[in-house]
Amino acid sequence: MSGAYEERAARVPGATVWTRTVADATDAAALVLPDGCMDLIWSEGRLFVAGPDTRAHPGGAGEDRRYAGIRFAPGTAPGYLGVPAHELRDTRAELADLWSGAEARRLTERIDAAADPAAALEALAARLAGAAGPPDPLLGHVARALGAGRTVTEVAAETGLGARTLHRRSLAAFGYGPKTLARVLRLQRALALARAAVPFAEAAARAGYTDQAHLARDVRDLTGSTLGRLLLR
Structure with a gap:
Protein backbone atom coordinates (compact mmCIF):
# COMPACT_ATOMS: atom_id res chain seq x y z
CA MET A 1 0.00 0.00 0.00
CA SER A 2 1.38 3.43 -0.88
CA GLY A 3 0.48 6.55 1.04
CA ALA A 4 -2.10 8.85 -0.55
CA TYR A 5 -4.22 11.86 0.36
CA GLU A 6 -7.26 13.25 -1.48
CA GLU A 7 -9.89 15.83 -0.61
CA ARG A 8 -13.03 17.39 -2.06
CA ALA A 9 -15.82 19.75 -1.04
CA ALA A 10 -18.44 18.12 1.19
CA ARG A 11 -22.23 18.33 1.08
CA VAL A 12 -22.01 20.20 4.40
CA PRO A 13 -21.42 23.90 3.59
CA GLY A 14 -17.80 24.91 4.16
CA ALA A 15 -16.68 21.37 5.02
CA THR A 16 -14.16 19.15 3.24
CA VAL A 17 -14.19 15.38 2.76
CA TRP A 18 -10.74 13.82 2.82
CA THR A 19 -9.23 10.35 2.60
CA ARG A 20 -5.74 9.20 3.49
CA THR A 21 -3.77 5.99 3.66
CA VAL A 22 -0.80 5.54 5.96
CA ALA A 23 1.57 3.00 4.47
CA ASP A 24 4.88 3.49 6.24
CA ALA A 25 6.73 5.49 8.88
CA THR A 26 7.22 8.40 6.49
CA ASP A 27 3.48 8.76 5.91
CA ALA A 28 2.77 8.42 9.64
CA ALA A 29 5.27 11.17 10.45
CA ALA A 30 3.38 13.75 8.37
CA LEU A 31 2.26 16.62 10.57
CA VAL A 32 -1.32 17.84 10.95
CA LEU A 33 -0.99 21.59 11.39
CA PRO A 34 -3.27 23.93 13.35
CA ASP A 35 -5.97 25.35 11.05
CA GLY A 36 -8.86 26.36 13.32
CA CYS A 37 -10.95 23.39 12.16
CA MET A 38 -12.33 20.26 13.79
CA ASP A 39 -12.55 16.87 12.05
CA LEU A 40 -14.80 13.84 12.42
CA ILE A 41 -12.58 10.91 11.47
CA TRP A 42 -13.15 7.23 10.69
CA SER A 43 -10.29 4.75 10.69
CA GLU A 44 -11.04 1.02 10.43
CA GLY A 45 -13.11 0.39 13.53
CA ARG A 46 -12.67 3.85 15.07
CA LEU A 47 -14.77 6.99 14.90
CA PHE A 48 -13.23 9.96 16.67
CA VAL A 49 -13.05 13.74 16.72
CA ALA A 50 -9.89 15.75 16.22
CA GLY A 51 -10.34 18.92 18.22
CA PRO A 52 -9.00 22.36 17.30
CA ASP A 53 -5.22 22.32 17.53
CA THR A 54 -2.80 24.86 18.95
CA ARG A 55 0.21 22.79 17.87
CA ALA A 56 1.11 20.26 15.20
CA HIS A 57 0.14 16.62 15.70
CA PRO A 58 1.51 13.45 14.05
CA GLY A 59 -0.72 12.38 11.19
CA GLY A 60 -0.76 8.60 11.58
CA ALA A 61 -0.03 5.60 13.75
CA GLY A 62 2.73 4.00 11.69
CA GLU A 63 0.98 0.91 10.30
CA ASP A 64 -1.03 0.35 7.11
CA ARG A 65 -4.29 2.12 7.81
CA ARG A 66 -7.10 3.89 5.96
CA TYR A 67 -8.62 7.15 7.13
CA ALA A 68 -11.64 9.16 6.01
CA GLY A 69 -12.57 12.48 7.53
CA ILE A 70 -14.83 15.50 7.40
CA ARG A 71 -13.03 18.75 8.14
CA PHE A 72 -15.60 21.25 9.38
CA ALA A 73 -15.15 24.98 8.90
CA PRO A 74 -14.02 26.86 12.02
CA GLY A 75 -16.82 27.31 14.53
CA THR A 76 -19.32 24.87 12.99
CA ALA A 77 -18.52 21.42 14.44
CA PRO A 78 -19.50 22.12 18.08
CA GLY A 79 -23.11 22.72 17.02
CA TYR A 80 -23.16 19.48 15.02
CA LEU A 81 -21.51 17.38 17.71
CA GLY A 82 -23.05 18.97 20.79
CA VAL A 83 -19.69 19.56 22.49
CA PRO A 84 -18.01 22.95 23.15
CA ALA A 85 -14.83 23.22 21.12
CA HIS A 86 -12.61 24.15 24.06
CA GLU A 87 -13.35 20.77 25.68
CA LEU A 88 -11.68 19.09 22.68
CA ARG A 89 -8.75 21.44 22.19
CA ASP A 90 -5.56 19.55 21.24
CA THR A 91 -7.30 16.18 21.74
CA ARG A 92 -8.31 13.15 19.69
CA ALA A 93 -11.54 12.04 21.41
CA GLU A 94 -13.38 8.80 20.68
CA LEU A 95 -16.97 9.48 19.65
CA ALA A 96 -18.05 6.90 22.24
CA ASP A 97 -16.67 9.24 24.93
CA LEU A 98 -18.77 12.14 23.64
CA TRP A 99 -22.00 10.36 22.79
CA SER A 100 -23.57 7.13 24.02
CA GLY A 101 -21.30 4.15 23.47
CA ALA A 102 -24.04 2.16 21.75
CA GLU A 103 -24.76 4.90 19.22
CA ALA A 104 -21.07 5.42 18.48
CA ARG A 105 -20.56 1.67 17.94
CA ARG A 106 -23.56 1.49 15.62
CA LEU A 107 -22.30 4.37 13.51
CA THR A 108 -18.77 2.99 13.41
CA GLU A 109 -19.98 -0.43 12.30
CA ARG A 110 -22.12 1.15 9.58
CA ILE A 111 -19.17 3.07 8.18
CA ASP A 112 -16.88 0.04 8.51
CA ALA A 113 -19.30 -1.97 6.37
CA ALA A 114 -19.79 0.73 3.72
CA ALA A 115 -18.31 0.24 0.26
CA ASP A 116 -17.24 3.89 0.41
CA PRO A 117 -16.49 4.88 4.04
CA ALA A 118 -15.90 8.52 3.06
CA ALA A 119 -19.36 8.78 1.49
CA ALA A 120 -20.94 7.12 4.54
CA LEU A 121 -19.13 9.54 6.84
CA GLU A 122 -20.23 12.46 4.69
CA ALA A 123 -23.85 11.27 4.93
CA LEU A 124 -23.53 11.15 8.72
CA ALA A 125 -22.09 14.68 8.78
CA ALA A 126 -24.91 15.94 6.55
CA ARG A 127 -27.51 14.46 8.92
CA LEU A 128 -25.81 16.09 11.92
CA ALA A 129 -25.68 19.45 10.16
CA GLY A 130 -29.32 19.17 9.10
CA ALA A 131 -30.44 18.39 12.63
CA ALA A 132 -28.40 21.21 14.14
CA GLY A 133 -29.54 23.87 11.69
CA PRO A 134 -27.41 26.67 10.18
CA PRO A 135 -24.28 27.76 12.06
CA ASP A 136 -24.30 31.09 13.88
CA PRO A 137 -23.64 33.69 11.14
CA LEU A 138 -21.97 36.03 13.63
CA LEU A 139 -19.33 33.42 14.46
CA GLY A 140 -18.92 32.70 10.77
CA HIS A 141 -18.18 36.39 10.27
CA VAL A 142 -15.60 36.28 13.07
CA ALA A 143 -13.78 33.36 11.43
CA ARG A 144 -13.87 34.90 7.94
CA ALA A 145 -12.75 38.32 9.14
CA LEU A 146 -9.85 36.97 11.18
CA GLY A 147 -8.94 34.67 8.30
CA ALA A 148 -8.77 37.71 6.03
CA GLY A 149 -6.36 39.44 8.40
CA ARG A 150 -8.66 41.78 10.31
CA THR A 151 -7.56 42.52 13.86
CA VAL A 152 -9.41 41.22 16.90
CA THR A 153 -10.27 44.81 17.85
CA GLU A 154 -11.78 45.43 14.41
CA ALA A 194 4.69 29.97 0.41
CA ARG A 195 3.27 26.83 -1.25
CA ALA A 196 2.35 29.04 -4.22
CA ALA A 197 6.08 29.88 -4.54
CA VAL A 198 5.77 33.36 -3.05
CA PRO A 199 9.16 34.27 -1.49
CA PHE A 200 9.17 33.85 2.28
CA ALA A 201 9.70 37.54 3.06
CA GLU A 202 6.83 38.55 0.77
CA ALA A 203 4.61 35.77 2.14
CA ALA A 204 5.28 37.03 5.66
CA ALA A 205 4.35 40.61 4.76
CA ARG A 206 1.23 39.66 2.83
CA ALA A 207 0.02 37.32 5.60
CA GLY A 208 0.33 40.06 8.23
CA TYR A 209 3.65 39.33 9.94
CA THR A 210 6.07 42.05 10.95
CA ASP A 211 8.84 40.42 8.96
CA GLN A 212 10.19 37.02 7.90
CA ALA A 213 11.75 36.42 11.32
CA HIS A 214 8.34 36.91 12.93
CA LEU A 215 6.90 34.29 10.56
CA ALA A 216 9.75 31.90 11.35
CA ARG A 217 9.11 32.22 15.10
CA ASP A 218 5.39 31.55 14.67
CA VAL A 219 6.05 28.51 12.48
CA ARG A 220 8.43 27.12 15.09
CA ASP A 221 6.04 27.83 17.98
CA LEU A 222 2.94 26.38 16.30
CA THR A 223 4.47 23.46 14.37
CA GLY A 224 7.85 22.68 15.93
CA SER A 225 9.34 22.82 12.43
CA THR A 226 10.59 25.36 9.91
CA LEU A 227 8.82 26.80 6.90
CA GLY A 228 11.28 25.16 4.53
CA ARG A 229 10.74 21.72 6.03
CA LEU A 230 6.96 22.10 6.02
CA LEU A 231 7.00 22.85 2.29
CA LEU A 232 8.84 19.57 1.65
CA ARG A 233 6.05 17.48 3.22
Missing part, protein backbone atom coordinates in the same frame (compact mmCIF):
# COMPACT_ATOMS: atom_id res chain seq x y z
CA VAL A 155 -13.76 42.20 14.53
CA ALA A 156 -15.08 42.95 18.03
CA ALA A 157 -16.26 46.36 16.82
CA GLU A 158 -17.86 44.91 13.68
CA THR A 159 -19.80 42.30 15.63
CA GLY A 160 -20.78 44.55 18.51
CA LEU A 161 -19.43 42.05 21.01
CA GLY A 162 -17.40 43.15 24.00
CA ALA A 163 -13.97 41.63 24.45
CA ARG A 164 -15.10 39.21 27.17
CA THR A 165 -18.17 38.07 25.25
CA LEU A 166 -16.16 37.57 22.05
CA HIS A 167 -13.58 35.55 23.97
CA ARG A 168 -16.21 33.39 25.68
CA ARG A 169 -18.10 32.67 22.49
CA SER A 170 -14.87 32.00 20.63
CA LEU A 171 -13.80 29.40 23.20
CA ALA A 172 -17.05 27.49 22.71
CA ALA A 173 -17.06 27.78 18.92
CA PHE A 174 -13.39 27.65 17.95
CA GLY A 175 -11.70 26.09 20.97
CA TYR A 176 -9.59 29.12 21.80
CA GLY A 177 -9.84 32.87 21.99
CA PRO A 178 -9.91 35.15 18.95
CA LYS A 179 -6.24 36.10 19.28
CA THR A 180 -5.15 32.47 19.04
CA LEU A 181 -7.56 31.83 16.17
CA ALA A 182 -6.17 34.88 14.35
CA ARG A 183 -2.62 33.56 14.87
CA VAL A 184 -3.50 30.10 13.54
CA LEU A 185 -5.28 31.51 10.49
CA ARG A 186 -2.41 33.91 9.80
CA LEU A 187 -0.04 30.93 9.74
CA GLN A 188 -2.32 29.19 7.24
CA ARG A 189 -2.31 32.31 5.01
CA ALA A 190 1.48 32.38 5.03
CA LEU A 191 1.74 28.66 4.26
CA ALA A 192 -0.67 28.99 1.33
CA LEU A 193 1.42 31.82 -0.11
Whole structure:
Protein backbone atom coordinates (compact mmCIF):
# COMPACT_ATOMS: atom_id res chain seq x y z
CA MET A 1 0.00 0.00 0.00
CA SER A 2 1.38 3.43 -0.88
CA GLY A 3 0.48 6.55 1.04
CA ALA A 4 -2.10 8.85 -0.55
CA TYR A 5 -4.22 11.86 0.36
CA GLU A 6 -7.26 13.25 -1.48
CA GLU A 7 -9.89 15.83 -0.61
CA ARG A 8 -13.03 17.39 -2.06
CA ALA A 9 -15.82 19.75 -1.04
CA ALA A 10 -18.44 18.12 1.19
CA ARG A 11 -22.23 18.33 1.08
CA VAL A 12 -22.01 20.20 4.40
CA PRO A 13 -21.42 23.90 3.59
CA GLY A 14 -17.80 24.91 4.16
CA ALA A 15 -16.68 21.37 5.02
CA THR A 16 -14.16 19.15 3.24
CA VAL A 17 -14.19 15.38 2.76
CA TRP A 18 -10.74 13.82 2.82
CA THR A 19 -9.23 10.35 2.60
CA ARG A 20 -5.74 9.20 3.49
CA THR A 21 -3.77 5.99 3.66
CA VAL A 22 -0.80 5.54 5.96
CA ALA A 23 1.57 3.00 4.47
CA ASP A 24 4.88 3.49 6.24
CA ALA A 25 6.73 5.49 8.88
CA THR A 26 7.22 8.40 6.49
CA ASP A 27 3.48 8.76 5.91
CA ALA A 28 2.77 8.42 9.64
CA ALA A 29 5.27 11.17 10.45
CA ALA A 30 3.38 13.75 8.37
CA LEU A 31 2.26 16.62 10.57
CA VAL A 32 -1.32 17.84 10.95
CA LEU A 33 -0.99 21.59 11.39
CA PRO A 34 -3.27 23.93 13.35
CA ASP A 35 -5.97 25.35 11.05
CA GLY A 36 -8.86 26.36 13.32
CA CYS A 37 -10.95 23.39 12.16
CA MET A 38 -12.33 20.26 13.79
CA ASP A 39 -12.55 16.87 12.05
CA LEU A 40 -14.80 13.84 12.42
CA ILE A 41 -12.58 10.91 11.47
CA TRP A 42 -13.15 7.23 10.69
CA SER A 43 -10.29 4.75 10.69
CA GLU A 44 -11.04 1.02 10.43
CA GLY A 45 -13.11 0.39 13.53
CA ARG A 46 -12.67 3.85 15.07
CA LEU A 47 -14.77 6.99 14.90
CA PHE A 48 -13.23 9.96 16.67
CA VAL A 49 -13.05 13.74 16.72
CA ALA A 50 -9.89 15.75 16.22
CA GLY A 51 -10.34 18.92 18.22
CA PRO A 52 -9.00 22.36 17.30
CA ASP A 53 -5.22 22.32 17.53
CA THR A 54 -2.80 24.86 18.95
CA ARG A 55 0.21 22.79 17.87
CA ALA A 56 1.11 20.26 15.20
CA HIS A 57 0.14 16.62 15.70
CA PRO A 58 1.51 13.45 14.05
CA GLY A 59 -0.72 12.38 11.19
CA GLY A 60 -0.76 8.60 11.58
CA ALA A 61 -0.03 5.60 13.75
CA GLY A 62 2.73 4.00 11.69
CA GLU A 63 0.98 0.91 10.30
CA ASP A 64 -1.03 0.35 7.11
CA ARG A 65 -4.29 2.12 7.81
CA ARG A 66 -7.10 3.89 5.96
CA TYR A 67 -8.62 7.15 7.13
CA ALA A 68 -11.64 9.16 6.01
CA GLY A 69 -12.57 12.48 7.53
CA ILE A 70 -14.83 15.50 7.40
CA ARG A 71 -13.03 18.75 8.14
CA PHE A 72 -15.60 21.25 9.38
CA ALA A 73 -15.15 24.98 8.90
CA PRO A 74 -14.02 26.86 12.02
CA GLY A 75 -16.82 27.31 14.53
CA THR A 76 -19.32 24.87 12.99
CA ALA A 77 -18.52 21.42 14.44
CA PRO A 78 -19.50 22.12 18.08
CA GLY A 79 -23.11 22.72 17.02
CA TYR A 80 -23.16 19.48 15.02
CA LEU A 81 -21.51 17.38 17.71
CA GLY A 82 -23.05 18.97 20.79
CA VAL A 83 -19.69 19.56 22.49
CA PRO A 84 -18.01 22.95 23.15
CA ALA A 85 -14.83 23.22 21.12
CA HIS A 86 -12.61 24.15 24.06
CA GLU A 87 -13.35 20.77 25.68
CA LEU A 88 -11.68 19.09 22.68
CA ARG A 89 -8.75 21.44 22.19
CA ASP A 90 -5.56 19.55 21.24
CA THR A 91 -7.30 16.18 21.74
CA ARG A 92 -8.31 13.15 19.69
CA ALA A 93 -11.54 12.04 21.41
CA GLU A 94 -13.38 8.80 20.68
CA LEU A 95 -16.97 9.48 19.65
CA ALA A 96 -18.05 6.90 22.24
CA ASP A 97 -16.67 9.24 24.93
CA LEU A 98 -18.77 12.14 23.64
CA TRP A 99 -22.00 10.36 22.79
CA SER A 100 -23.57 7.13 24.02
CA GLY A 101 -21.30 4.15 23.47
CA ALA A 102 -24.04 2.16 21.75
CA GLU A 103 -24.76 4.90 19.22
CA ALA A 104 -21.07 5.42 18.48
CA ARG A 105 -20.56 1.67 17.94
CA ARG A 106 -23.56 1.49 15.62
CA LEU A 107 -22.30 4.37 13.51
CA THR A 108 -18.77 2.99 13.41
CA GLU A 109 -19.98 -0.43 12.30
CA ARG A 110 -22.12 1.15 9.58
CA ILE A 111 -19.17 3.07 8.18
CA ASP A 112 -16.88 0.04 8.51
CA ALA A 113 -19.30 -1.97 6.37
CA ALA A 114 -19.79 0.73 3.72
CA ALA A 115 -18.31 0.24 0.26
CA ASP A 116 -17.24 3.89 0.41
CA PRO A 117 -16.49 4.88 4.04
CA ALA A 118 -15.90 8.52 3.06
CA ALA A 119 -19.36 8.78 1.49
CA ALA A 120 -20.94 7.12 4.54
CA LEU A 121 -19.13 9.54 6.84
CA GLU A 122 -20.23 12.46 4.69
CA ALA A 123 -23.85 11.27 4.93
CA LEU A 124 -23.53 11.15 8.72
CA ALA A 125 -22.09 14.68 8.78
CA ALA A 126 -24.91 15.94 6.55
CA ARG A 127 -27.51 14.46 8.92
CA LEU A 128 -25.81 16.09 11.92
CA ALA A 129 -25.68 19.45 10.16
CA GLY A 130 -29.32 19.17 9.10
CA ALA A 131 -30.44 18.39 12.63
CA ALA A 132 -28.40 21.21 14.14
CA GLY A 133 -29.54 23.87 11.69
CA PRO A 134 -27.41 26.67 10.18
CA PRO A 135 -24.28 27.76 12.06
CA ASP A 136 -24.30 31.09 13.88
CA PRO A 137 -23.64 33.69 11.14
CA LEU A 138 -21.97 36.03 13.63
CA LEU A 139 -19.33 33.42 14.46
CA GLY A 140 -18.92 32.70 10.77
CA HIS A 141 -18.18 36.39 10.27
CA VAL A 142 -15.60 36.28 13.07
CA ALA A 143 -13.78 33.36 11.43
CA ARG A 144 -13.87 34.90 7.94
CA ALA A 145 -12.75 38.32 9.14
CA LEU A 146 -9.85 36.97 11.18
CA GLY A 147 -8.94 34.67 8.30
CA ALA A 148 -8.77 37.71 6.03
CA GLY A 149 -6.36 39.44 8.40
CA ARG A 150 -8.66 41.78 10.31
CA THR A 151 -7.56 42.52 13.86
CA VAL A 152 -9.41 41.22 16.90
CA THR A 153 -10.27 44.81 17.85
CA GLU A 154 -11.78 45.43 14.41
CA VAL A 155 -13.76 42.20 14.53
CA ALA A 156 -15.08 42.95 18.03
CA ALA A 157 -16.26 46.36 16.82
CA GLU A 158 -17.86 44.91 13.68
CA THR A 159 -19.80 42.30 15.63
CA GLY A 160 -20.78 44.55 18.51
CA LEU A 161 -19.43 42.05 21.01
CA GLY A 162 -17.40 43.15 24.00
CA ALA A 163 -13.97 41.63 24.45
CA ARG A 164 -15.10 39.21 27.17
CA THR A 165 -18.17 38.07 25.25
CA LEU A 166 -16.16 37.57 22.05
CA HIS A 167 -13.58 35.55 23.97
CA ARG A 168 -16.21 33.39 25.68
CA ARG A 169 -18.10 32.67 22.49
CA SER A 170 -14.87 32.00 20.63
CA LEU A 171 -13.80 29.40 23.20
CA ALA A 172 -17.05 27.49 22.71
CA ALA A 173 -17.06 27.78 18.92
CA PHE A 174 -13.39 27.65 17.95
CA GLY A 175 -11.70 26.09 20.97
CA TYR A 176 -9.59 29.12 21.80
CA GLY A 177 -9.84 32.87 21.99
CA PRO A 178 -9.91 35.15 18.95
CA LYS A 179 -6.24 36.10 19.28
CA THR A 180 -5.15 32.47 19.04
CA LEU A 181 -7.56 31.83 16.17
CA ALA A 182 -6.17 34.88 14.35
CA ARG A 183 -2.62 33.56 14.87
CA VAL A 184 -3.50 30.10 13.54
CA LEU A 185 -5.28 31.51 10.49
CA ARG A 186 -2.41 33.91 9.80
CA LEU A 187 -0.04 30.93 9.74
CA GLN A 188 -2.32 29.19 7.24
CA ARG A 189 -2.31 32.31 5.01
CA ALA A 190 1.48 32.38 5.03
CA LEU A 191 1.74 28.66 4.26
CA ALA A 192 -0.67 28.99 1.33
CA LEU A 193 1.42 31.82 -0.11
CA ALA A 194 4.69 29.97 0.41
CA ARG A 195 3.27 26.83 -1.25
CA ALA A 196 2.35 29.04 -4.22
CA ALA A 197 6.08 29.88 -4.54
CA VAL A 198 5.77 33.36 -3.05
CA PRO A 199 9.16 34.27 -1.49
CA PHE A 200 9.17 33.85 2.28
CA ALA A 201 9.70 37.54 3.06
CA GLU A 202 6.83 38.55 0.77
CA ALA A 203 4.61 35.77 2.14
CA ALA A 204 5.28 37.03 5.66
CA ALA A 205 4.35 40.61 4.76
CA ARG A 206 1.23 39.66 2.83
CA ALA A 207 0.02 37.32 5.60
CA GLY A 208 0.33 40.06 8.23
CA TYR A 209 3.65 39.33 9.94
CA THR A 210 6.07 42.05 10.95
CA ASP A 211 8.84 40.42 8.96
CA GLN A 212 10.19 37.02 7.90
CA ALA A 213 11.75 36.42 11.32
CA HIS A 214 8.34 36.91 12.93
CA LEU A 215 6.90 34.29 10.56
CA ALA A 216 9.75 31.90 11.35
CA ARG A 217 9.11 32.22 15.10
CA ASP A 218 5.39 31.55 14.67
CA VAL A 219 6.05 28.51 12.48
CA ARG A 220 8.43 27.12 15.09
CA ASP A 221 6.04 27.83 17.98
CA LEU A 222 2.94 26.38 16.30
CA THR A 223 4.47 23.46 14.37
CA GLY A 224 7.85 22.68 15.93
CA SER A 225 9.34 22.82 12.43
CA THR A 226 10.59 25.36 9.91
CA LEU A 227 8.82 26.80 6.90
CA GLY A 228 11.28 25.16 4.53
CA ARG A 229 10.74 21.72 6.03
CA LEU A 230 6.96 22.10 6.02
CA LEU A 231 7.00 22.85 2.29
CA LEU A 232 8.84 19.57 1.65
CA ARG A 233 6.05 17.48 3.22
